[in-house]
Amino acid sequence: MTHVPPAPRPDRIPVTQSTGPALRLLSLGAGVQSTTVLLLACEGAIPRFDHALFADTGWEPQAVYDNLARLRTHAADAGIPVSTVSQGSIRDDALNPEHRFASMPLHVRNPDGTKGLARRQCTNEYKIRPLKKAARALLGYPYPQRVPTGIYAEQAIGISTDEFARAKDADVRYLRNAFPLIDLGWTRDDCKRYLTEKGFGQTVKSACIGCPFHGNAGWRWLRDNDRDGWDNAVDFDHAIRHGHPHANNRAQPLHGQYYLHRSCVPLAEADLDPPGPRRALAVVNDYEPEGCSPWSCRSGESINTSLAA
Numbered sequence: 523m524t525h526v527p528p529a530p531r532p533d534r535i536p537v538t539q540s541t542g543p544a545l546r547l548l549s550l551g552a553g554v555q556s557t558t559v560l561l562l563a564c565e566g567a568i569p570r571f572d573h574a575l576f577a578d579t580g581w582e583p584q585a586v587y588d589n590l591a592r593l594r595t596h597a598a599d600a601g602i603p604v605s606t607v608s609q610g611s612i613r614d615d616a617l618n619p620e621h622r623f624a625s626m627p628l629h630v631r632n633p634d635g636t637k638g639l640a641r642r643q644c645t646n647e648y649k650i651r652p653l654k655k656a657a658r659a660l661l662g663y664p665y666p667q668r669v670p671t672g673i674y675a676e677q678a679i680g681i682s683t684d685e686f687a688r689a690k691d692a693d694v695r696y697l698r699n700a701f702p703l704i705d706l707g708w709t710r711d712d713c714k715r716y717l718t719e720k721g722f723g724q725t726v727k728s729a730c731i732g733c734p735f736h737g738n739a740g741w742r743w744l745r746d747n748d749r750d751g752w753d754n755a756v757d758f759d760h761a762i763r764h765g766h767p768h769a770n771n772r773a774q775p776l777h778g779q780y781y782l783h784r785s786c787v788p789l790a791e792a793d794l795d796p797p798g799p800r801r802a803l804a805v806v807n808d809y810e811p812e813g814c815s816p817w818s819c820r821s822g823e824s825i826n827t828s829l830a831a
């Protein structure tokens with residue numbers, strides 16, 4: 523389901539005209555913050571975008587795809603095309619013994635009983651790379667052509683003031699990141715209020731169904747609101763227990779056992795109850811980490827790489 527955005531006309535943007543951004547793009551996750559940014563642009567409260575790009579891992583909750591479909595229609599009315607870019611299905615690839623796989627940050631129970639976290643390569647593979655590829659194509663300089671100095675796209679990212687530390691510069695010359703919500707001084711709660719006002723109050727957090735970064739609150743949401751998604755995550759958790767089949771297929775078995783839930787127990791058996799006065803551990807497990815904005819992490823980052831061949 524890859525829709526490569528059409529190249530702009532003229533086919534490439536002349537260097538001599540580069541006095542500002544050649545294009546304004548939005549990195550659209552279709553979660554709370556980026557949905558807010560798109561709606562603000564649609565109503566002219568911030569400069570409009572030439573394109574909004576959604577990087578599809580093929581494994582988002584149905585509620586995110588529903589929101590995306592609605593946003594596509596809404597943005598089209600404002601003249602902003604919403605395009606999907608994709609590197610394939612992260613879930614299918616993870617379980618395919620024939621497919622090279624970019625590691626997910628699975629929780630690991632090491633053979634000596636200690637816990638770790640597998641390397642995170644999936645964000646780069648399934649989100650950052652397709653977005654960069656699309657940005658180059660839209661600028662008129664698809665890989666491997668060199669993008670001339672001075673030609674760049676401004677890329678808006680939905681990071682609110684409560685996530686200020688996540689705002690990072692792009693790591694390539696042809697993209698310059700912008701943070702409209704920080705410029706406006708908006709928090710995530712401000713975004714939620716605005717979305718409710720605009721009839722998009724049902725917008726949920728965007729992340730892969732089986733993202734190991736989910737805290738208990740995220741898992742509970744899936745279990746209680748998206749039964750198919752929950753069953754899908756439980757099945758995946760079971761299937762990934764001994765690591766990625768591709769590594770096993772290449773006689774490079776991974777050490778330890780792998781889990782989606784940070785407690786390193788099968789997801790179906792994990793304690794997902796909310797914290798209470800006597801449930802200190804539940805507070806830890808309820809915590810929702812920063813998640814997976816493609817532009818707020820560095821590829822390959824890990825806390826404890828435990829994938830040993």
Ligand code: SF4
Pocket residue numbers: 579612626627642644645648649729730732733734735813814
């Ligand atoms: S949401 Fe989670 S599993 Fe999906 S790409 Fe991001 S880090 Fe990987």
